[in-house]
Amino acid sequence: VIGSDANNGTSTATPWLTINKVNTSTFNPGDSILFESTCTWREQLTVPSSGSAGSPITFGAYGTGAQPIISGADLLTSWASELPWYYASAVVQPNQVFLDGQRLTLAASKAALATGQWWWDPTNSRIYVYDNPSGHTMEASQRNAAVWIPAGISYVTISGLEADKSQYNGVATAGGAGVSNIQVSGVTAQWNYYSGIAFTVVSSGTISQSTVAYNGDEGIQFSDSPNLLIDQSVVHDNGQLTFDAYSAGIHGGVDVAQGSGNFIIQRSQVYSNGVGQSGYIGAGIWVDTVAAGGIIRWNLVYSNNYTGIYIDADNGETVYENVVYANGVGGAYEAVGIFVNADANTTLTNTVVGNTVYGNNKGGIVLIGPSPEQAGGCTNN
Numbered sequence: 001v002i003g004s005d006a007n008n009g010t011s012t013a014t015p016w017l018t019i020n021k022v023n024t025s026t027f028n029p030g031d032s033i034l035f036e037s038t039c040t041w042r043e044q045l046t047v048p049s050s051g052s053a054g055s056p057i058t059f060g061a062y063g064t065g066a067q068p069i070i071s072g073a074d075l076l077t078s079w080a081s082e083l084p085w086y087y088a089s090a091v092v093q094p095n096q097v098f099l100d101g102q103r104l105t106l107a108a109s110k111a112a113l114a115t116g117q118w119w120w121d122p123t124n125s126r127i128y129v130y131d132n133p134s135g136h137t138m139e140a141s142q143r144n145a146a147v148w149i150p151a152g153i154s155y156v157t158i159s160g161l162e163a164d165k166s167q168y169n170g171v172a173t174a175g176g177a178g179v180s181n182i183q184v185s186g187v188t189a190q191w192n193y194y195s196g197i198a199f200t201v202v203s204s205g206t207i208s209q210s211t212v213a214y215n216g217d218e219g220i221q222f223s224d225s226p227n228l229l230i231d232q233s234v235v236h237d238n239g240q241l242t243f244d245a246y247s248a249g250i251h252g253g254v255d256v257a258q259g260s261g262n263f264i265i266q267r268s269q270v271y272s273n274g275v276g277q278s279g280y281i282g283a284g285i286w287v288d289t290v291a292a293g294g295i296i297r298w299n300l301v302y303s304n305n306y307t308g309i310y311i312d313a314d315n316g317e318t319v320y321e322n323v324v325y326a327n328g329v330g331g332a333y334e335a336v337g338i339f340v341n342a343d344a345n346t347t348l349t350n351t352v353v354g355n356t357v358y359g360n361n362k363g364g365i366v367l368i369g370p371s372p373e374q375a376g377g378c379t380n381n
Contacts, residue, residue, distance in 0.1 A: 012036075012062065019043035019070070029055035035068035035161065037061050042071050044143045051155035056183065059147070061160040067188055070146040072166025073098065073139040076127065085113055086133055087126045094120070094140035095167050095193040096216070097127055101137070103191065103214075103240065104129065141167045141193060151176025162188040163196075170215070175200035175224075183208075190214045195221040196238065199228060201257065208232055212249075216241035219273065222260055223253040226291070230265045239274030239282040239305065248286035249273035249304065252294070259291030267298045274305030275329055284308045284327060289344075292316025299323075305330040308360060311350055313343035318351040328361030335361035342370045348378065 003017035016022065019041050022033055029052040035041070051057040061068050076088040076097075097104045097118040107117040113130040121128060127140055146163035149156060151174045163170035170189035173179050180203040187210045189196030196212035199205055202225040210233045212219040219238035222228055235249040249270040252260050265285055274282010282305030285296055294317040301308040301324045308327035311317050319338060328335020337357035342348040348369050357364040369378040 019045050023048055027057050029057065029155065032058040032060060034060050034062040035070075037063035037068055038065040040069040040071055042074055044072070044145055044148055045070050046148045046150065047153050047156055050153050051157075053155060053181070056155040056157045056181070058157040058159060059161065060157070067160055067162040069162045069164060071139075071164055072141050072143040072146045072170070072192065073164075074142045076133070076138040076140055079133050079138075082128075085110065085128045085130060087121070087128045088133075088138070089125055090127050090140050090142065091125070092142045092167070093122065093125075094127065094142060096141045096165070096191075097129070098139040098165060098191070099129070099131065099133070099136055101191075103216075139165060141165050144168045145170070145172045146189075146192070147171040149173045149179060149182060152178040154178065154180040154182075156181075157183040157185065158187055159183075159185045160187070162190070164189070164191045166192045168193055169195045169198040169221075170212075171196070172198040173200050173202050177201070180204050182206075185209055187211075188213075189219075192216065193241070194218065196235075197221070199223075199225045201225065202228065203258070205229070206231065210234075213237050214240060217244045217247050218251045219249040219270075221251050221253060222263070223290070224255045224257045225260050226258055226262055228260060228263045230263070231267055233268045235268060235270045236272045237275070239277055242277060242281065244281070246280045246286075247274060248283035248306070248310070250285045251283070252287035252290040254289040255291060260287075260294070261291035262293040263287075263290065264295045264297075265299065266295070269300045271300070271302045271304060275303070277305055278330055279332055280306055280334075282306050282330065283310050284324075286310040286312065287314055287317065288312040290314060294318070295320075297321050302326050303329060306332055307334050307339045308337045308357075309339070310334070311338075311340045313341070313345050315345060315347055315349045319353075319355065320351070321354045323356045325357070325359045331361055333362070334366070336363035336366045338365045339368075340366070341368045343368075346370050 337360040
């Protein structure tokens, strides 16, 4: 009601209105840019400025009530009927469509549409649905990220916001040089097509006290991000879609540049990821070729579709004092509590100690040494 980009934006009585105003402004170390609670912006927040050591730039919330939502989706309001279907136009081909906040299933064709499904008509840039949208909130993903951190940005804090329904990732870094000291705290990242939070080539960062859920692929994904701390977060019901055969609630991917050595994943709950899928979808915590020095400790990891904690093609990682139970819901070969696999490595040297592991589908702790297994196997445990 009172927001205007012509305002000075320096008090709650004279706030700016749009995220575009934020994206096109310059900020100084120590500044805070705050979004009003209970409000929704259907724009991408692209962080425009860096802070400095001890004086980060903060993007956060003010007021009371639900977290401000930075949405990657637009409302669909102008519907026409082509019975038995309904259609609306969209600027960008969406990766996902929502009815009353729930993700619909992509149909193979217009003729195959059924209740709970949608289909894209590329010729006319239309979204078709089977269910009558009248009286419902319909949304389609249109932006690649809700919060985007470009190359060269450092000393930035993202706090107390919700990032949802994007075409790719909720909160994401560009993967270019110079991104460092990024803090994500108290964020809700959900219903994004790929990952809730994706850190790529981030030197020193923290993801803490965040809730990451209902994303299509990974919950939290990181690669080439050394010294990353993931702390006190709740990561659940990710791996909702099947376009990626390998996913996890928290997934450290294959690194190619600086690696993700010395990461710490701790004091988090990771559960129900990938449930209902098959194969390798929906591990709890999975690190794969990410460099040595990682620590996974004090986590509660349970009821995931695949392995609870999976160390793949890595040496020098330590897994201790976690509680890991009821994993392997999907029944795949590695439907176990803790799985340590040499894979392409010629050695297998990790520390797994002091964990409580019980009630997992096909095993508690499984080791697979360098291949071929008969030439060495697992020794000196």
